[in-house]
Amino acid sequence: MYKLVLCLRYLRTRYIALASIISVMLGVATMIVVNSVMSGFSHEMHTRLHGIMSDIVMESHGMNGFRHWEEHIKNVKEVIGDDIESITATVHVPAMLSINVRGQWLPRHVTLVGIDPDTYAKVSDFSKYLKHPENRSAVSFDLKENGYEAPTESPLFSAGWNHRREKAAYEKELRAQMKRFQVFEETGRYPNEIIISNQPTPVAPPQQPNPLRTVNHEEEVPIIPPHANDADAPPLPGAVPAELLINQEESPYDVANKGADRFSAARGTLKTKIYDPMHDQATGIILGIAIGSVRQRNAEGIVKDYFMVLPGDDVKLSFPTSSSPPQIASDTFTVVDFYESKMSEYDGAFAFIPLDRLQQLRGMIDPTEGTAVSTIQIKLKEGADLQAVVNKMRATFPPEVFPYRIQSWKDLQGPLLAAVEMEKTILNILLFLIIGVAGFGILATFYMIVVEKTKDIGILKSLGASGSGVMSIFLWYGFSLGIVGSGVGMIMGLLFVVNINRIAGVIEWITGKEVFDPTIYYFREIPTIISPVSIAWIVAGAMFIAVLASVLPALRAARLHPVEALRYE
Amino acid sequence: MSKTSSTQQDFALQAPGDSGSKINQHGLRGPHIPVEKFESSADKSDKTNPNVGHLYTKNLVKSYHKGKIEIPVLRGVDFTADEGRITSIIGQSGSGKSTLLHLMATLDAPDSGEIYFENNRIDNISSRARDKMRNRDFGMIFQFYHLLPEFSTLENVLTPLMISNGMWKYWSQRKKFRQRAEDLLKLVGLGHRLNHRSKELSGGEMQRVAIARALIADPKILLADEPTGNLDRKNGDEILDILRKLNRENNLTIVMVTHDNSIAEQADSVVRLCEGKVQTA
Ligand SMILES: Nc1ncnc2c1ncn2[C@@H]1O[C@H](COP(=O)(O)OP(=O)(O)O)[C@@H](O)[C@H]1O
Ligand SMILES: [Mg+2]
Numbered sequence: 001m002y003k004l005v006l007c008l009r010y011l012r013t014r015y016i017a018l019a020s021i022i023s024v025m026l027g028v029a030t031m032i033v034v035n036s037v038m039s040g041f042s043h044e045m046h047t048r049l050h051g052i053m054s055d056i057v058m059e060s061h062g063m064n065g066f067r068h069w070e071e072h073i074k075n076v077k078e079v080i081g082d083d084i085e086s087i088t089a090t091v092h093v094p095a096m097l098s099i100n101v102r103g104q105w106l107p108r109h110v111t112l113v114g115i116d117p118d119t120y121a122k123v124s125d126f127s128k129y130l131k132h133p134e135n136r137s138a139v140s141f142d143l144k145e146n147g148y149e150a151p152t153e154s155p156l157f158s159a160g161w162n163h164r165r166e167k168a169a170y171e172k173e174l175r176a177q178m179k180r181f182q183v184f185e186e187t188g189r190y191p192n193e194i195i196i197s198n199q200p201t202p203v204a205p206p207q208q209p210n211p212l213r214t215v216n217h218e219e220e221v222p223i224i225p226p227h228a229n230d231a232d233a234p235p236l237p238g239a240v241p242a243e244l245l246i247n248q249e250e251s252p253y254d255v256a257n258k259g260a261d262r263f264s265a266a267r268g269t270l271k272t273k274i275y276d277p278m279h280d281q282a283t284g285i286i287l288g289i290a291i292g293s294v295r296q297r298n299a300e301g302i303v304k305d306y307f308m309v310l311p312g313d314d315v316k317l318s319f320p321t322s323s324s325p326p327q328i329a330s331d332t333f334t335v336v337d338f339y340e341s342k343m344s345e346y347d348g349a350f351a352f353i354p355l356d357r358l359q360q361l362r363g364m365i366d367p368t369e370g371t372a373v374s375t376i377q378i379k380l381k382e383g384a385d386l387q388a389v390v391n392k393m394r395a396t397f398p399p400e401v402f403p404y405r406i407q408s409w410k411d412l413q414g415p416l417l418a419a420v421e422m423e424k425t426i427l428n429i430l431l432f433l434i435i436g437v438a439g440f441g442i443l444a445t446f447y448m449i450v451v452e453k454t455k456d457i458g459i460l461k462s463l464g465a466s467g468s469g470v471m472s473i474f475l476w477y478g479f480s481l482g483i484v485g486s487g488v489g490m491i492m493g494l495l496f497v498v499n500i501n502r503i504a505g506v507i508e509w510i511t512g513k514e515v516f517d518p519t520i521y522y523f524r525e526i527p528t529i530i531s532p533v534s535i536a537w538i539v540a541g542a543m544f545i546a547v548l549a550s551v552l553p554a555l556r557a558a559r560l561h562p563v564e565a566l567r568y569e
Numbered sequence: 570m571s572k573t574s575s576t577q578q579d580f581a582l583q584a585p586g587d588s589g590s591k592i593n594q595h596g597l598r599g600p601h602i603p604v605e606k607f608e609s610s611a612d613k614s615d616k617t618n619p620n621v622g623h624l625y626t627k628n629l630v631k632s633y634h635k636g637k638i639e640i641p642v643l644r645g646v647d648f649t650a651d652e653g654r655i656t657s658i659i660g661q662s663g664s665g666k667s668t669l670l671h672l673m674a675t676l677d678a679p680d681s682g683e684i685y686f687e688n689n690r691i692d693n694i695s696s697r698a699r700d701k702m703r704n705r706d707f708g709m710i711f712q713f714y715h716l717l718p719e720f721s722t723l724e725n726v727l728t729p730l731m732i733s734n735g736m737w738k739y740w741s742q743r744k745k746f747r748q749r750a751e752d753l754l755k756l757v758g759l760g761h762r763l764n765h766r767s768k769e770l771s772g773g774e775m776q777r778v779a780i781a782r783a784l785i786a787d788p789k790i791l792l793a794d795e796p797t798g799n800l801d802r803k804n805g806d807e808i809l810d811i812l813r814k815l816n817r818e819n820n821l822t823i824v825m826v827t828h829d830n831s832i833a834e835q836a837d838s839v840v841r842l843c844e845g846k847v848q849t850a
Binding site: 002004005006009010013455456458459460461462463464465466467469561562563566567 | 674697700701702703704715716717718719720724728729732733
């Protein structure tokens with residue numbers, strides 16, 4: 001009984017001891033904050049890294065990929081069929097994307113992925129990140145009328161067929177104006193009407209009055225020219241049909257299927273078909289949002305997306321064919337959607353087009369041998385052991401026989417994930433060392449208290465208190481200081497974590513500097529995850545250190561000879 | 570030892586009606602009840618052990634070591650404290666009085682020699698048994714009072730009970746304990762100072778608190794080391810009066826160390842310590 005009473009009494013009267021555990025408190029609070037933010041960060045990274053990836057990627061080293069991929073899929077299904085949720089085949093190829101901005105062609109290096117929209121959406125979270133709600137439930141490479149999810153003031157909000165038609169009309173009007181001007185120069189008379197001949201003209205750069213449209217429409221330049229609503233305008237031969245850009249000799253297999261889009265294919269007459277951007281779209285392409293836009297801070301310091309290309313605009317792609325040596329194939333595509341996984345590595349790297357079209361353009365369709373793909377991607381069922389499945393697959397396709405690489409998404413992102421884990425571990429060690437240092441503070445303070453209480457210890461012993469009883473006073477003392485320190489630290493840490501974005505805002509307001517720069521991280525907010533288990537570990541660790549630090553002084557108190565303590569005043 | 574402690578243990582649990590004679594007007598139920606009551610209550614344990622509070626030493630030797638130099642303090646002390654009497658130990662400063670008292674209170678171990686309490690040897694028993702004895706059988710009073718500064722008067726008095734009782738046991742009997750502590754404080758004349766801190770008390774008051782604390786566990790023997798050494802004449806006399814009253818009314822055995830002849834003379838017997846040996850005076 002006296003142990004508890006004295007312990008409480010010492011707690012109440014020795015504020016110096018409370019001061020000594022402030023460091024424990026701060027250590028616990030920082031550890032909780034750092035762990036929560038790091039977990040939030042790494043969880044966000046995990047989901048995003050995993051987001052547009054499947055669980056397992058089996059890729060061919062060769063430029064022309066697997067010839068017998070359907071058979072491989074069958075093999076895979078035989079081996080690990082129970083664990084497979086879905087499976088798809090894709091073609092990956094490095095490509096050069098050209099975006100026309102203000103009459104200039106901007107090159108972008110992308111990884112072009114040919115996908116089968118239905119199965120690919122089942123294999124990864126890719127569709128979840130698409131900007132058009134309809135595409136999220138069923139991915140399609142058809143341009144939507146409108147309805148892209150974006151703030152109303154963002155140009156993306158009004159993109160789609162509307163945008164395409166307005167732009168086409170504007171370009172047509174621009175050409176008409178130029179023609180009139182030409183006539184005026186030649187004849188000295190300004191013509192009322194111009195008949196534009198049907199003969200192909202060089203590819204008209206899609207002139208835009210203000211291509212870098214901003215989310216902020218304060219000084220909006222009207223994109224819609226005065227005559228834009230001229231819906232009855234005749235088809236404009238402004239753009240060259242996409243198929244003319246392809247070197248036919250390099251892709252001998254795809255003659256039959258060659259067409260700018262499914263509409264033209266339906267109309268059949270390939271060469272005579274007129275590609276009218278007013279009504280037609282080229283093959284759809286889905287771009288990572290960072291490919292077609294830049295996220296920047298404007299003069300007022302507000303972070304905005306500036307779009308260089310929007311759904312409805314045409315872009316060009318050049319990529320190597322599968323022949324040896326590879327030739328360059330190019331084609332025009334119509335941007336139909338963006339995806340935003342918020343992983344800048346992905347959002348700035350990948351472009352998706354339909355698998356069959358890519359196979360066709362790259363010459364991966366062989367009339368006798370069938371098609372080829374470059375990767376097979378597998379999504380596993382919930383709870384399947386990723387590494388075990390990878391090992392099984394590696395056994396099925398031994399590297400000595402098959403020039404394939406089988407990797408889990410974790411292998412693919414290994415360095416990045418390992419770096420984050422490493423960072424977390426090191427930070428935890430450092431912070432725990434801080435708590436350890438605080439432990440020495442406790443030790444010193446406790447030792448002083450024991451020395452100061454020498455007489456009291458002697459008195460207690462003369463009254464019949466045992467050595468272990470006196471010892472437990474100080475152990476309890478350390479323990480309760482540990483509880484107070486880690487408890488307050490935990491509450492502080494949790495409060496900090498819960499309000500971290502507000503606190504970051506305050507710091508930003510005071511310093512005028514962004515704490516968590518969304519242009520770098522692609523996060524709007526600092527992500528946090530409060531993990532009860534890790535908090536329990538931190539608190540237990542801090543308490544352990546507090547108790548450990550009080551063991552030595554408590555032992556001294558227990559060993560104290562009562563006579564020595566009692567003899568003098 | 571075990572027999573005596575069992576009679577000690579249940580004092581607080583005793584219902585007022587049952588052998589109520591054991592609780593005297595001071596709320597004390599020492600083993601040293603008046604003779605006629607002692608006879609009538611016919612307590613078995615008291616009868617089988619007639620030497621209640623009887624303490625004696627045989628040839629006690631104790632020396633201290635300062636580095637390699639040995640400082641002999643006690644060189645074969647034979648000392649007896651008879652039950653129900655006040656024995657005073659007198660001697661010059663540094664003659665080893667405190668050392669002897671500490672040895673008898675089992676706070677220190679002698680180099681050689683034996684100590685007996687109620688015919689049981691106590692200098693070689695386990696530290697647990699010693700702790701228990703200090704708690705229940707011995708009441709200690711010091712020259713410098715030795716109160717716990719963090720505790721109030723009442724809590725200081727209750728400390729031995731807090732030590733002997735676990736949390737639950739103490740809690741369930743706290744009212745009884747508190748009442749007893751208050752009674753004892755009234756007995757020593759401090760009924761009005763229950764919640765003062767020890768530093769708010771005068772020396773005489775502190776020594777009274779120390780006496781109340783020494784009595785709370787109902788000891789069989791009181792060991793007082795110069796209880797008046799730090800007090801003025803008037804306060805010292807009052808303290809001595811209290812001790813004498815306790816001895817008279819409760820038949821409490823008292824060993825009192827002093828260097829003051831006039832105080833020593835008031836005891837039933839006086840033992841003089843000189844050069845580490847006893848000189849009977
Ligand atoms: N821990 C110790 N180390 C060395 N000498 C001690 C120690 N304690 C006591 N002494 C010596 O033992 C002698 C007896 O001390 P003490 O019993 O306190 O005497 P008294 O109480 O009669 O004044 C003194 O000379 C003292 O200096
Ligand atoms: Mg002394």
